[in-house]
Amino acid sequence: MVEDKWLDSIPNPCYVMEEKLLRRNLSLIRSIMDRTEVEFILAFKAFALWKTFPVFREYIGHTTASSLYEARLAFEEFGSRAHVYSPAYQEGEFDEILKCASHVTFNSFSQYNRFIETVSNYNKVSDEKISCGIRINPEHSEIETELYNPCAPGSRFGVLQSQMPDVLPEGIDGLHCHCHCENDSYALEATLKVIDEKFGKWLTKVNWLNLGGGHLVTRADYDVEHLISILKAFKQKYPNLRIILEPGSAFAWQTGPLVAKVVDIVENYGIQTAILNVSFTCHMPDCLEMPYQPAVRCAETLDADACKQPDAVARHIYRLGGNSCLSGDYMGSWQFDHELQIGEKIIFEDMIHYTTVKTNMFNGIHHPSIAFLRENGDILVLRNYKYEDYRDRMC
Ligand SMILES: Cc1ncc(COP(=O)(O)O)c(C=O)c1O
Secondary structure (H helix, E strand, O other): OOOHHHHOOOOOOEEEEEHHHHHHHHHHHHHHHHHHOOEEOEEOOOOOOHHHHHHHHOOOOOEEEOOHHHHHHHHHHHOOOEEEEOOOOOHHHHHHHHHOEEEEEEOOHHHHHHHHHHHHHHHHHOOOOOEEEEEEOOOOOOOOOHHHOOOOOOOOOOEOHHHOOOOOOOOEEEEEOOOOOOEOHHHHHHHHHHHHHHHHHHHOOOOEEEOOOOEOOOOOOOOHHHHHHHHHHHHHHOOOOEEEEOOOHHHHOOOOOEEEEEEEEEEEOOEEEEEEOOOHHHHOHHHHHOOOOOOEOOOEEOOHHHHHOOOOOOOOEEEEEOOOOOOOOEEEEEEOOOOOOOOOEEEEOOOOOOHHHHOOOHHHOOOOEEEEEOOOOOEEEEEOOOHHHHHHHOO
């Protein structure tokens, strides 16, 4: 955990990723890979702070990309070709994607028909052959939040069992399936059962199966031994398959906070809001989108309405408010053990995965810096943002 002694030496606001916590996650993932011969690759959509990639490279060899830019990041900064899946490739980008890819998964047979010839022409002249797959949709979901459910009726993702041809078309070497989000191994077990029942006949004909992301193997209560046993059993049933898992969150899960500070404290009808130098909508967008209330260090998370109680002010119960003009840019409630002071640090825990890739510069608000706390205690400030970063996004 970033200790107080370090907090004064970094810019504020700042995301701080901690090498020690990252290595703890990576070691666990590596040990699962070694015991199962299943490959774990990093999903950039959840984490892409490329200056930390040398640490990842000590444990894993590959990454997954969902766009041309992520594929380029894989090739140029991670140093290996990406497993690429995009809901819809476009002509103008596809050739460049191929130069950065080892695997390309199509979302539909119409995309396959459109691009397979380009891939086979590429493979005829390139030493690095690209393996193609098709995304399947098992219509089985372990995700309750609709926003994150790729298998809901009407979903745009993947081919249904009823839409599969009897024989897979030429050049399809693998199947890809993503239907998890922060799930446990028992959800994967249920999903594998459905995949087996619905797609078993095609699984015997391909060389790889990518089981997508959403496997939160680094969460403290995750049953790793159960995961290992179900992966081994599936591999035993389909020895022809190379199995790949592409989580994102699991790699960066609980690897560091967003450090902010109180800029003002206002009161309205007895509700106290501490306005911060960060914003939920700009710098922690998942809190509003999911929604979920993040943990704040040294504060107790209470029911959102707790700040409306008559004795809330006396009990140091606050809403925390962002510094954007969006009326809903606040969350609450948190109880502190003292009256908050202007200038005081507020530390939001676990703000690395997804958060650092989803930030924006709405309202021109200063973007938090990004720092890496090395195991030896050195702090590397990887990036400070300036006015020019905002200006250059705006044209
Ligand atoms: C196709 C695909 N792969 C991998 C992931 C990564 O999932 P997570 O970060 O939850 O592990 C996602 C997340 O949406 C995804 O859509």
